[in-house]
Amino acid sequence: xxxxxxxxxxxxxxxxxxxxxxxxxxxxxxxxxxxxxxxxxxxxxxxxxxxxxxxxxxxxxxxxxxxxxxxxxxxxxxxxxxxxxxxxxxxxxxxxxxxxxxxxxxxxxxxxxxxxxxxxxxxxxxxxxxxxxxxxxxxxxxxxxxxxxxxxxxxxxxxxxxxxxxxxxxxxxxxxxxxxxxxxxxxxxxxxxxxxxxxxxxxxxxxxxxxxxxxxxxxxxxxxxxxxxxxxxxxxxxxxxxxxxxxxxxxxx
Numbered sequence: 625x626x627x628x629x630x631x632x633x634x635x636x637x638x639x640x641x642x643x644x645x646x647x648x649x650x651x652x653x654x655x656x657x658x659x660x661x662x663x664x665x666x667x668x669x670x671x672x673x674x675x676x677x678x679x680x681x682x683x684x685x686x687x688x689x690x691x692x693x694x695x696x697x698x699x700x701x702x703x704x705x706x707x708x709x710x711x712x713x714x715x716x717x718x719x720x721x722x723x724x725x726x727x728x729x730x731x732x733x734x735x736x737x738x739x740x741x742x743x744x745x746x747x748x749x750x751x752x753x754x755x756x757x758x759x760x761x762x763x764x765x766x767x768x769x770x771x772x773x774x775x776x777x778x779x780x781x782x783x784x785x786x787x788x789x790x791x792x793x794x795x796x797x798x799x800x801x802x803x804x805x806x807x808x809x810x811x812x813x814x815x816x817x818x819x820x821x822x823x824x825x826x827x828x829x830x831x832x833x834x835x836x837x838x839x840x841x842x843x844x845x846x847x848x849x850x851x852x853x854x855x856x857x858x859x860x861x862x863x864x865x866x867x868x869x870x871x872x873x874x875x876x877x
Contacts, residue, residue: 631724635731641694647791648694648732649739652687656680656740659804661747673751673831680744682803685763685827686794687736689820692767694791695732696725696774729771733764751831758830766823769856770794772863773819779870794820806837812845822855 660666660679668675737760741749751759777790798804801820802812815821825836825847834847 631727635728647788648687648691648736652683652690652736652740653743655686655804656683656743657747659683660749661743667748667750671831671833671835672755674749675837676747677744677749677751677755677831678828678837680740680747680749681759681763681828681831682798682824684737684740684744684760685766685824686798686803686820687740688733688763688767688827689770689823690791690794691732691736692729692771693774693794694787695729696771696778729767730764733767734760737763755830759827762830763827766826766856769819769823769860769863772860772867776863776866776870779867798824802836802838806839806843808840809838809845810840812836812838816847816851816855819855819859822852822859825852826856 656679660676660683666674666676666679670678741756741760774787774790777793778787797818797820800807800815801818801824802815803820803824807815825832825834826849829849829852834849834851836845836847837843838845
């Protein structure tokens with residue numbers, strides 16, 4: 625089996641999971657309509673775009689993250705259930721499976737971003753085309769630490785129910801990370817240490833230039849780009865370390 629053929633098969637298989645698709649595409653799209661398109665004042669200017677675009681990017685990043693978490697988690701469950709042993713009997717090599725898993729994860733993340741961006745495009749979101757493209761690409765790239773997050777929970781609890789709960793656990797993290805609704809300025813020092821802060825801030829950077837919306841005067845704060853980059857790097861290392869410890873535990877059994 626060729627690499628492209630297996631990638632196509634893996635993506636089609638991932639797209640046949642209605643619950644996962646609803647969580648990663650439908651839910652963030654509905655949240656954008658609730659918090660963005662239907663709210664008064666979201667047509668106000670925000671740098672080169674408007675407030676609705678700022679809200680939209682946050683929801684798209686959230687959708688990309690939940691899509692990646694669910695996809696990676698299900699891959700681990702497949703391995704545990706014996707799917708990996710079945711594939712070992714085919715001519716498919718390990719590197720081909722790895723490439724397919726990466727592409728499938730990115731495809732699910734991209735699908736979530738496209739879904740939310742379409743809602744924004746036909747709604748009230750507005751920003752230059754280069755910022756649409758940059759924000760969309762960064763929303764997908766920024767799921768890297770959460771791919772490991774999905775691996776952690778799937779490896780630790782080894783059940784499909786755990787994968788679903790892991791995807792749902794992104795919701796409170798998104799609130800804490802200032803992704804859904806502006807937090808008070810006094811809470812921002814804590815929000816900057818949350819796992820989702822870096823991914824959402826990086827995705828929004830083409831539009832925001834580091835501006836974070838807050839719920840109290842002066843209603844915005846400026847965060848430099850390195851805040852987001854350090855956050856992503858730190859949580860990637862933390863989740864990678866936990867994954868390594870879990871794998872060693874499993875090998876020791």
